[in-house]
Amino acid sequence: MTASALSPIANDIASATLTRAALLVAPALDEAVKRLSPSLQVPVQHHLAGGGKRVRAALSLVSAAAAGSTEEIGVPGAVAIELVHNFSLIHDDIIDGDTERRHRSTVWAEFGVGSAIIVGDALATLALQVVLDEPTSERVRAACCLVEATQLMIAGQADDMAFESRASVTVEECLAMESGKTSALLSCAVSLGAILAGAPDATVAALSEFGSHLGTAFQAVDDLLGVWGEPARTGKPVGSDLSQHKKTLPVSLALARTDERTTELRRLLENDLSPADVERARVLLEECGAKKETVALADAHLTMALAALDRVPLVPGPKSELVAIAKFVTERDN
Amino acid sequence: MTASALSPIANDIASATLTRAALLVAPALDEAVKRLSPSLQVPVQHHLAGGGKRVRAALSLVSAAAAGSTEEIGVPGAVAIELVHNFSLIHDDIIDGDTERRHRSTVWAEFGVGSAIIVGDALATLALQVVLDEPTSERVRAACCLVEATQLMIAGQADDMAFESRASVTVEECLAMESGKTSALLSCAVSLGAILAGAPDATVAALSEFGSHLGTAFQAVDDLLGVWGEPARTGKPVGSDLSQHKKTLPVSLALARTDERTTELRRLLENDLSPADVERARVLLEECGAKKETVALADAHLTMALAALDRVPLVPGPKSELVAIAKFVTERDN
Numbered sequence: 001m002t003a004s005a006l007s008p009i010a011n012d013i014a015s016a017t018l019t020r021a022a023l024l025v026a027p028a029l030d031e032a033v034k035r036l037s038p039s040l041q042v043p044v045q046h047h048l049a050g051g052g053k054r055v056r057a058a059l060s061l062v063s064a065a066a067a068g069s070t071e072e073i074g075v076p077g078a079v080a081i082e083l084v085h086n087f088s089l090i091h092d093d094i095i096d097g098d099t100e101r102r103h104r105s106t107v108w109a110e111f112g113v114g115s116a117i118i119v120g121d122a123l124a125t126l127a128l129q130v131v132l133d134e135p136t137s138e139r140v141r142a143a144c145c146l147v148e149a150t151q152l153m154i155a156g157q158a159d160d161m162a163f164e165s166r167a168s169v170t171v172e173e174c175l176a177m178e179s180g181k182t183s184a185l186l187s188c189a190v191s192l193g194a195i196l197a198g199a200p201d202a203t204v205a206a207l208s209e210f211g212s213h214l215g216t217a218f219q220a221v222d223d224l225l226g227v228w229g230e231p232a233r234t235g236k237p238v239g240s241d242l243s244q245h246k247k248t249l250p251v252s253l254a255l256a257r258t259d260e261r262t263t264e265l266r267r268l269l270e271n272d273l274s275p276a277d278v279e280r281a282r283v284l285l286e287e288c289g290a291k292k293e294t295v296a297l298a299d300a301h302l303t304m305a306l307a308a309l310d311r312v313p314l315v316p317g318p319k320s321e322l323v324a325i326a327k328f329v330t331e332r333d334n
Numbered sequence: 335m336t337a338s339a340l341s342p343i344a345n346d347i348a349s350a351t352l353t354r355a356a357l358l359v360a361p362a363l364d365e366a367v368k369r370l371s372p373s374l375q376v377p378v379q380h381h382l383a384g385g386g387k388r389v390r391a392a393l394s395l396v397s398a399a400a401a402g403s404t405e406e407i408g409v410p411g412a413v414a415i416e417l418v419h420n421f422s423l424i425h426d427d428i429i430d431g432d433t434e435r436r437h438r439s440t441v442w443a444e445f446g447v448g449s450a451i452i453v454g455d456a457l458a459t460l461a462l463q464v465v466l467d468e469p470t471s472e473r474v475r476a477a478c479c480l481v482e483a484t485q486l487m488i489a490g491q492a493d494d495m496a497f498e499s500r501a502s503v504t505v506e507e508c509l510a511m512e513s514g515k516t517s518a519l520l521s522c523a524v525s526l527g528a529i530l531a532g533a534p535d536a537t538v539a540a541l542s543e544f545g546s547h548l549g550t551a552f553q554a555v556d557d558l559l560g561v562w563g564e565p566a567r568t569g570k571p572v573g574s575d576l577s578q579h580k581k582t583l584p585v586s587l588a589l590a591r592t593d594e595r596t597t598e599l600r601r602l603l604e605n606d607l608s609p610a611d612v613e614r615a616r617v618l619l620e621e622c623g624a625k626k627e628t629v630a631l632a633d634a635h636l637t638m639a640l641a642a643l644d645r646v647p648l649v650p651g652p653k654s655e656l657v658a659i660a661k662f663v664t665e666r667d668n
């Protein structure tokens with residue numbers, strides 16, 4: 001979806017890394033879920049069986065290795081970050097009224113809103129339990145990182161909701177909201193590995209910055225897919241972000257301009273959108289240059305993410321895996 | 335509501351202690367809320383303005399003093415426990431569909447389900463941020479205590495929901511559910527003060543046991559009020575727990591018996607209850623002895639709670655305040 005094409009080799013490296021990470025984290029994740037009350041395990045397993053790429057877990061594991069330790073040392077961080085991510089998905093699905101995720105019914109659609117609220121709460125709490133199981137200084141630092149990132153993520157989600165009822169938001173507001181919603185947790189994922197590996201502050205900071213820029217690029221790609229993605233690939237209706245009045249990057253970039261096209265777009269977005277309106281809005285967003293600008297912004301943040309990795313000494317193999325994952329998740333079409 | 339009458343002096347001590355604690359914790363609680371994203375502060379302030387007795391905060395502060403330190407040292411624990419308690423109230427109100435609490439509209443009724451979910455998530459996370467602000471060994475131990483108690487509370491809430499659709503539950507199942515739902519957080523509240531005061535393990539354990547028994551007594555009184563409380567005092571409809579098919583202590587104690595009255599009660603509880611059915615169920619629960627047994631159980635646990643305080647040396651003044659609070663919250667009629 002970004003301008004530069006992903007090389008087949010980087011793609012292979014990313015796939016192999018994600019698969020290895022998913023296999024390494026799966027038993028620890030299962031073990032953690034077994035600590036929950038039995039009545040909560042069924043809905044959690046229903047949700048987790050939907051899979052997901054476990055990108056955040058992989059970032060925690062590989063960053064531990066990149067910082068000079070083993071991937072195993074990053075496992076509690078990887079489990080915790082996946083638990084927080086999945087707690088947010090389960091609550092977001094209630095908020096957005098989404099009945100399907102990864103081609104399965106969402107937790108609230110299957111077990112009711114009450115269960116889905118409780119299940120999300122349980123996963124968020126479990127994440128901290130996993131990290132604080134052995135309260136070493138590294139684990140405590142990881143716990144602090146996790147709660148700060150979780151709070152930023154929640155603030156981003158709150159802003160995202162609040163923006164739906166506003167006519168427009170500035171590009172800065174949109175970027176700040178997306179930074180909370182997406183970058184905070186990705187940045188935390190990468191930091192956790194380095195923190196648990198006992199890496200120096202400079203290494204943690206560089207990896208954190210890598211994750212933060214990667215989050216912005218990742219969310220920009222997500223926003224592009226929300227408008228122009230193939231429904232068969234994304235699993236969402238055509239232009240669903242537009243009909244939901246989401247203030248995504250392409251929309252906020254377009255609304256920052258004033259010309260005939262954006263005036264028409266502004267008028268379209270003020271009301272409920274028919275399928276024809278959605279199609280027209282897609283055309284206007286493309287013609288006014290907002291699509292191209294979003295792609296450029298994703299590319300720029302990917303470049304800054306990769307540059308952050310060059311600021312500190314990292315183990316070359318895992319470092320190239322971080323690069324491959326970054327390229328992979330900003331090239332995805334679903 | 336329990337058998338022994340509360341002396342006017344104990345009542346005065348409890349009221350004075352709760353008022354002092356509420357005043358001590360209020361600025362720190364306000365300060366914590368200001369750390370949230372601005373869009374979340376409005377619904378949080380709406381909820382907190384409803385007041386509440388801040389019993390849990392008082393228990394944290396007074397237990398710090400009882401363990402030989404100052405009440406001030408318990409403030410982060412008091413703030414955190416109130417945040418967790420209020421997070422659970424906000425989510426419970428969505429789950430139970432309650433539109434009013436403390437004579438004000440609930441968060442979901444005022445701001446929507448989505449906002450109420452997010453607001454609860456933010457408070458739960460904020461609690462950990464407050465405790466981990468300065469990660470000393472006492473604070474870290476407090477954080478561990480808090481996440482364990484939160485998970486037990488969530489499990490109790492999950493069981494409470496699951497029991498609504500079951501025909502009956504055993505007394506043991508009911509007590510285990512209520513232990514999670516109520517005792518876990520009260521026990522944690524008392525422990526937190528002692529932990530932050532750096533008290534010896536035996537002191538923390540005795541105070542934790544005090545809180546745990548107090549929680550059982552407190553919940554038994556709550557269950558009595560849910561069936562026989564005056565609507566004008568409790569703010570809930572007559573016998574609301576019965577019409578909601580809640581498996582409370584009086585109900586589980588009654589269903590453990592087999593005689594003509596409990597057979598009739600079992601039949602009544604199988605279906606939706608008319609106001610006449612609720613009234614008949616109240617009579618049957620009283621005549622079969624389940625009300626008296628619940629009162630006796632509350633008394634027994636209050637006695638065990640107070641006995642736990644005698645197991646370790648505690649500072650006499652704060653200790654008598656803990657006793658007064660315990661008697662006060664098990665004597666309440668709302």
